[in-house]
Amino acid sequence: QEQLVQFGSELRKPGASVKVSCKTSGYALSTHGMNWVRQAPGQGLEWMGWINTNTGDPTYAEGFTGRFVFSLDISVNTAYLQISSLQADDTAVYYCARKNLIFDAFDVWGQGTRVTVAS
């Protein structure tokens, strides 16, 4: 079964960094693009951007440039989201979501990583 595996939670202080991982299971990372989606507490879904897993080229949505970096380690089938200079309003659940090959819909989702930024 094709899955995306994410760790449950991370706690960081303001100003610190976090690297969220998303490992594929049942398929090779390089075969499908990977999206990142943020969901703040009690809020809706917000697209952060995506990374082309063939070329490594990232595309960042408006509002997610500068402090946010998408990366890959193809050898371990893992995509990463790194957030630097964390602020309280970065507190959210971060999901990775696979891009369907034909229609670009988000057909497989990780279970999400909850990032809490608090002093």
Next chain:
Amino acid sequence: EIVLTQSPGTLSLSPGDGATLSCRASQSVSYRNLGWYQQKPGRAPRLLIYATSARAPGIPDRFSGSGSGTDFTLTITGLEPEDFAMYYCQVYGISPVTFGQGTRLEIK
């Protein structure tokens, strides 16, 4: 950017009822680029419908999608207890990808 507006914000129904959820786009959307997701509390979203009306694998046939241009609909016939959740429409395959603000389907 395509803005998606979902209505109603909350829909209160009983098991066995039918539900109609609306998604209106700020500009015309190709049928290929419109999808629907279900999200339960504490869980990741799940793809229900892609390309306006195609059910994702494993999705029961009580879920159906329709629409064109700027107006799209998710219909659920014969609500089951597990269907009470949040529902989001989405435009994908266009940058930026956008989501509607969601419709909460709750038990009456």
